[in-house]
Amino acid sequence: MPEQPKIPRATAKRLPIYYRYLTFLNDAGTQRISSAELSDATKFDAATIRRDFSYFGALGKRGYGYDVEALLEFFANVLDQNSLINVALIGVGHLGQALLNFNFHQSSNMRIAAAFDVDSERIGHVFSGVPIYSMEDLQEQIAVQRINIAILTVPQEVAQEITDQLVAAGVKGILNFTPLRVTVPTGVRVQNVDLTNELQTLVYFIQNYGSITTGN
Numbered sequence: 001m002p003e004q005p006k007i008p009r010a011t012a013k014r015l016p017i018y019y020r021y022l023t024f025l026n027d028a029g030t031q032r033i034s035s036a037e038l039s040d041a042t043k044f045d046a047a048t049i050r051r052d053f054s055y056f057g058a059l060g061k062r063g064y065g066y067d068v069e070a071l072l073e074f075f076a077n078v079l080d081q082n083s084l085i086n087v088a089l090i091g092v093g094h095l096g097q098a099l100l101n102f103n104f105h106q107s108s109n110m111r112i113a114a115a116f117d118v119d120s121e122r123i124g125h126v127f128s129g130v131p132i133y134s135m136e137d138l139q140e141q142i143a144v145q146r147i148n149i150a151i152l153t154v155p156q157e158v159a160q161e162i163t164d165q166l167v168a169a170g171v172k173g174i175l176n177f178t179p180l181r182v183t184v185p186t187g188v189r190v191q192n193v194d195l196t197n198e199l200q201t202l203v204y205f206i207q208n209y210g211s212i213t214t215g216n
């Protein structure tokens, strides 16, 4: 990983969106873009975009805009897009299977390399190209496959126990789909995903502001 400046969390969340759009522009042969055009496409306001980019130094030139290829290469390095990142998934139930089906690899440099469950009916099978291991193999597989990140799709009751096992195995980031707010030691990051929350936020904005975009 290249040396990276410290950036606000909100900026970090926008980086993959910039990256995806720049890839699209580059594939279409576009050579340069202004922050206003980027703003049109991403729905983040131009000032936000300029501020985000400024965290990484002066990437654009006044009156010229941004060089798409240079910007793309820059973000690819920042996001470490040039290396494949192996992710583990714990809990191959309804949600877990949907995520395995989704196959992140087609649209990014991440892939679910190993899935884990306690259900003997599932262990030993390959689902959407991903092998399902027993929880007893967790420690070993995470080490062998150099996995740093895990997706948690187990029942809430076992979420903390599994989190502790993941941390003990060396996992540094957890994408937590369970409703439990799990506790982790410093140095481990948890990102919670709650579709009900997202939907409620959307309903709130629609009810209070009509169709105005929230800008994320």
Ligand SMILES: NC(=O)c1ccc[n+]([C@@H]2O[C@H](COP(=O)([O-])OP(=O)(O)OC[C@H]3O[C@@H](n4cnc5c(N)ncnc54)[C@H](O)[C@@H]3O)[C@@H](O)[C@H]2O)c1
Pocket: 090, 091, 092, 093, 094, 095, 096, 116, 117, 118, 119, 135, 152, 153, 154, 155, 156, 158, 162, 176, 177, 178, 179, 193, 194, 195, 196
């Ligand atoms: N964040 C969201 O928006 C959202 C949406 C749907 C579900 N969820 C949550 O995701 C989780 C999974 O939901 P689901 O509908 O897929 O449930 P599910 O019951 O279909 O699947 C759970 C899976 O976890 C496995 N499991 C149980 N105990 C385990 C353990 N100790 N170690 C490893 N695997 C274990 C089960 O065998 C099963 O395959 C739940 O916590 C649910 O609340 C969140």
